[in-house]
Amino acid sequence: MKREDLIDMLWFMAVAEERSFTKAAARLGTSQSTLSHTIKRLETRMGLRLLTRTTRSVSPTEAGDRILRSLAPRISEIEHDIEAVLEVRDKPSGTVRITLSDHALESVVWPKLQPVMKDFPDIKIELNANDGFINIVEERFDAGVRLGESLDKDMIAVRISPDWRLVAVGSPAYFQANGFPQHPQELVSHKCINQRQIRSGGLYAWEFAKDGRELRVRVDGQLIFNSSRAQINAAVSGYGIAYLPENLVLDDLATGRLVQVLDKWSPFFQGYYLYYPSKRQNGPAFSVVMNALRV
Template sequence: MAREQFNDLLWFLVVAEERSFTRAAARIGISQSTLSHTIKRLETRMGVLLLNRTTRNVAPTEAGERLRQSLSPRIAEIEAEMAAIMEYRDKPAGRIRITLSDHALRTLVWPKLGRVLQDYPDLHVEFSVDSAFRNIVDGGFDAGIRLGESVEQDMVAVRIGPDWRLVAVAAPDYLAKRGIPEHPKDLVNHTCINIRQVAAGGLYAWEFEKDSQELRVRVDGQLTFNGSYEMVEAALLGYGIAYVPEDMVTDQIRAGTLQVVLDDWSQPFSGYYIYFPSRRQSLPAFRVVVDALRHR
């Protein structure tokens, strides 16, 4: 197979994973027009349509999905072998792609890795911030970082952070006008700041627990985000009650700009884990990342 044909297959795989020519072109580092021309050339050479294209979406056809499923594990094996060969270098090297939430990146992952990566200039880490629960193999990721309860069962998982909890917070002015909820069910009479779960396509139902009683409450309000930091900013401006990680609002609670409600209904749960296929744990560059993040 000519090198050009091999590159065409690699680029097709990226488009199939990203479901977008724009994101795929940015990931590869080429123009969108060049990528589109390359995929059309591949389809012409193979004599079969590989991607269904609409103005809003790109998805593999039946033939394209079969090709993707065939290519993906083989490319992963090649990358793993290349990374293993790099073990002969003086220092670990390679590229690692991680999918994680904005909260995990800002509060845990970057504070730990930021102190380590300067010692490994040939180790490149790409962070993909997303609240969805990605299939890391299908998505072309080396690892994912999620709460322990969300980790895929067939993956190796390493704990990287302590237990934490979500807390309901609101600006004092809002609570002075609307009152303080005494029970999670009272939230249906309050203006709340929602967060959308990208993977499920729906709004997150707030989860509470007290004395072994578990409750899920669907709330309503003017604003919906897909990131917790924006929820905090909206709560500070008085848009209602937000349900966010406690460590994000410690300073605001201490300063009195936000007030916790339903505190006794907010119980701690398992913290963040990094999870990955077992073949990754033997790679030197990957071990650097995992060891730096490991919870001690």
Template sequence: MAQTDFNDLMWFLAVAEEGNFTRAAARLGVVQSTLSHRIKKLETRMGIRLLARTTRSVSTTEAGERLRRSLAPRVREIESEIAALMVLRTRPAGLVRLTLSHHALTRLIWPKLRPVLRDYPEIRLDLSVDGGFRDIVEDGFDAGIRLGESVEHDMIALRVGPDWRLVAVAAPAYVAARGRPGHPQELLKHDCINRRLAMANALYAWEFEKDGKELRVRVDGRLTLNDEATMVAAALDGVGIAYAPEDMVAGHLADGALELLLDDWSPRFSGYHIYYPSRHQNLPAFKVVVQALRQ
């Protein structure tokens, strides 16, 4: 049989349910003669009679009734799903998927999104912690959270957090035993806690800046990690020098558990931004998430 025109099936279902061409045509908003013609073409393509017509009524044949019973629940299911999707356009509901770093999640994003789950029971969140960059379109995410300088240029990007910096820190016992570096290049003589970049499977080169001069140092050490919290814990244990977000070590610096190194070389980075394709910006649930993150 030639490829079925699903409009014809919908029209057949209307006639079968109404039992009358006039009422079915009114329900569909078409001319009765057009409806009758399309049903005859459907029967011709299928090679079977679906409707038994008399001057007063229309009823389904055995084949027509079988087709009606098959079509009706599927059509209702599709209509119900479309209605549910339309609701997403009018009230905050549905799933919002974000990709972000562990630091962004714990220090910034989760405190802002926790109230969203409390205040909007129909919104669901899927927060995927990734150590590297993801193609949010290809991987099915609604948005990503990354530093502003790392956002792709073809995306909408909105700031959701302040600028921050990475700082080199070590335990007082380590500094007493190994000394205090006065220049980033002196880190090459120290045990540094390396950070592995998950997506590139490479080691992060520590970035420094002073008086407009930028410097990258590929440090070495006995420990490599891909989790910033564990890096800080290792530094507290005296394993070596860690390079971590300042807000993660501020408390340890305040109580003397860690010492700040190379303070004047620690650069500031453009704060976290949420970035996404333009097609997501009009969904109510997504708007709620963006608004919460920008507060």
């Protein structure tokens, strides 16, 4: 590939990622007309149509998408290598991008990273809250956070939290009006606050365990969320029983805003791990973040 082809490919990547010539031009620091001319020149040289253009949107063609998926991880590796070289200074600097769930963000990662922001002002941290399983290489994240049971084998994993459990909670007013469930299967006759799983699109089946016996219960109710904080607020307001990470509701349990039920059926799950590609060359900024998070 000629040097000019590589430069044009980088401009194509910007348009494909932004899905907009206007946004890509601003990102690249060039004019929209120059960018459009460059892409047309690249398509002519390759004999391929790389982008589908309409009056409202821009999207990669099948050929363009294949090139983007092939090129993006390689460019990301080059950027990481260059960033690692530039970060060799008196103070670590650079941007670290991490994808994680809202529970991991609120209960583990953000509390540990707050001192880092103060101690290392040249480090920038992007935390992308998403409960789905994202390909961190393709999406150009430096790392991700997952439970130990769902880690990919080709990743390096660093434990960043102890094991934790889910607990069933509701408001005192709700239980006074509807009674206390004594067994997980009784939840089917209660109003429950459901959680939509981003990865599968389905509703989470509540997992219980006791004396080696595992049980899954599909509950029903008026409300469905994909945010733990929203479920807590709904439970406190009396809209039903929610099944939430214990550490997120400790304050509400202590003040009596929430009451826990089915305690002996609440199982523990493996803690969170920070994971990243085994081929990644870690710069000083990433090492600072990783060391702050590890248990």
